[in-house]
Amino acid sequence: MIVEFGHFALILALAVALAQSVLPVVGFLRRDPALMAVAPRASMMQFLLVAIAFSALTYAYLVSDFSLLNVVENSHSEKPLIYKFSGVWGNHEGSMLLWALILALFGAAVAAFGGNLPQTLKANVLAVQGWISTAFLAFILTTSNPFLRLAEPPIEGKDLNPILQDIGLAIHPPLLYLGYVGFSIAFAFAIAALIEGRIDAAWARWVRPWVLAAWIFLTAGIAMGSYWAYYELGWGGFWFWDPVENASLMPWLVGTALLHSAAVMEKREALKVWTVLLAILAFSLSLLGTFLVRSGVLTSVHAFATDPTRGVFILAILCLFIGGGLGLFAFRAGTLRQGGLFAPVSREGALVLNNVFLTVAAGVVLFGTLVPLIVSAFGGAISVGAPYFNTVFGPLFGATLLVVPLGPLLAWKRGDLLGALERLWAVFAIAALVAIIVAWMSGETHIVALFGLGVAVWVLVGAFAELWTRARLREAGLSVGLRRLAGLPRSAFGTALAHAGLGVTLLGIVATSTFQSEAILEMKPGDTATVGTYSVTFDGLRNTAGPNYSGVVASMTVREGGVVRFVVEPSRRFYAVRQMPTTEAGIRTHGLSQFYVTLGSEGRDSGSVVVRMWDKPLVTLIWLGALVMMAGGALSLTDRRLRVGAPKPARRAAPMVTAE
């Protein structure tokens, strides 16, 4: 009964989405406020209905209702409660429903918080959201209905794929979808602007918080996915250039570009047309990511859907929105008036450079991801793997990182490159010094590794150069400087933090790639091996059992200089229902570094087992850097400038007044 209620709510949601798609636009064309006012109410109603549907499915999972096909396929009565819950979106149908739920949530949020939007813009934005909702709800109901009943329910379910039974999977898809779907708001704003043929700095100010929020979630989703792959897949790697990872990286790259170009538009009314194009591209790539993962065109860990009718439907959605969006852009972009002018060397110029690098990088990833698919569609076979992406993406992103500290130091309209470089010489000295000291202390001579280290420090320290310069601590004295610092807008701190986060992540990547120690060997209980500065003793294996698996746990005592530091317990599990073995890495964090052990197959001698061990120095910085970036984004989000409608404070006459 509850399930049917949810099913019915989902069908109603589609009906509401249809109304939301059409009526507000008619209202806009006829200048009819009553029709336009339908949009926010329909958005709220749609969210409520999709939420009811999602709750009904969740309920079916929690009570293990095996009369539901979707629950049978992906759940088991003995599965731990948290995975019953996360299992709702651990499969194709449920994850599409989550997608629709988040889409409806964002639409409702625009309706709720967009009180100060012009009525026509609000109506059009929500109508575009309605189009997207209609497409996805129709997709769910016709090809991926999670509410299908079975005439003869089985006693027990088939369980969830074991590698997905993990806290990482519980969090990763919702974060990623919040990012993907968040860009739908930017898309809707862009399309609405094209429909109205009007766009200005206020538009950018409305769009920026949404883009920023989507970007924060997408950053979190990617970082979470990377960490999940790192500990769950047991190879010790953190980025594999898998098409599914690329699918999330592309919107991130373009979204990052969008964030920066929207800043230019808000401050200087320049780059309008480009910003609109980026908004369309960011969401197009989000859709493409959804298509790649959901249609089953990729056969990879994440792609658990393989049904061509779905693929064709999503492809149609893809063509409709990308083609329609770009077509409308080509048709209407000319009506958008060009804004402020600027010299090549200026803050705007630096941001344009950032945009060029980021979009080219996204283009490279896109091409490298799609080429194997296209080639195989014509009967050929080509692999585009990590070595290619590292070679091509590395220098491109490296060049981007080199200019990161420079941008914020250039003035708007016309900047002083030499002056900016002059202010960065101390940062340069610190970066060079760190690289030299590390080279000297470790004996590391590889130039690329040391260069990477230098770039990481350059970005990390250089991120704070703008704050330092604007506070003028040295010239003005400590108390005045600090007061100036406190008076800076939060977005300045946000920028600094986000940029510093990039440096932190790079530092983690370089440190762990360059200085990790590795040992792969067969061990018998009682054996001792050396990994870097550690000696590891294999104490023995013991059996273990969980609610839906059995397995063995190895106990390894790790000593340094004869002193016991910690015990690591890697394990192997066997999930009986799916007949699947998994390896669970034993990971021990010490400081910012991690000791990582996985169990391989059984060795040649009886009782021995293949063990792979790594000491990964500073590896946690890779993901901590992402957290720092997110913190930067969140800080910018609280900037009063972005809380639309907040009155601008009178321009501070700060230095003179405060010093008196």
Added chain:
Amino acid sequence: MRLLAALALLVALTVPAAAVDPSERLADPALEGRARAISEELRCLVCQNQSIDASDAQLAKDLRLVVRERIAAGDSDDEVRDFLVARYGEFVLLRPRAHGVGLLLWVLPPALLLIAGAGLFLAFRRRPDARGTERLSAEEEAALKALSREEEGTPNY
């Protein structure tokens, strides 16, 4: 930045390296290092985007042994790769070769950058007024300097 990581990894591998399965390891660390560097760029054909160096699959193990056999027999790195391409096709190479579609993959990134650069150049040339206008005259510049010095300096004296 991942290039750095990858190159750095190769460096790390020149220290006495261990194969994925210890029993496969070549005795000579230099040869073993080469074998691993090659293995990391070969696809495990039955896996999902995994190199034979990272995979537990039986085929990956077989390929690792083939690579080591060829190296032990005195093949150069390229000869090892040619041997595998002859058997399995170019699908086995995770780093596509620069011919056919592969060439497009290697040409596109610099081409995109050049196109973007040219586009920017043209965009700025079309609007030369962006540089010229609003530049202050020498007197205005001096007056501005004096003013800002006044504002900055006074409180501290």
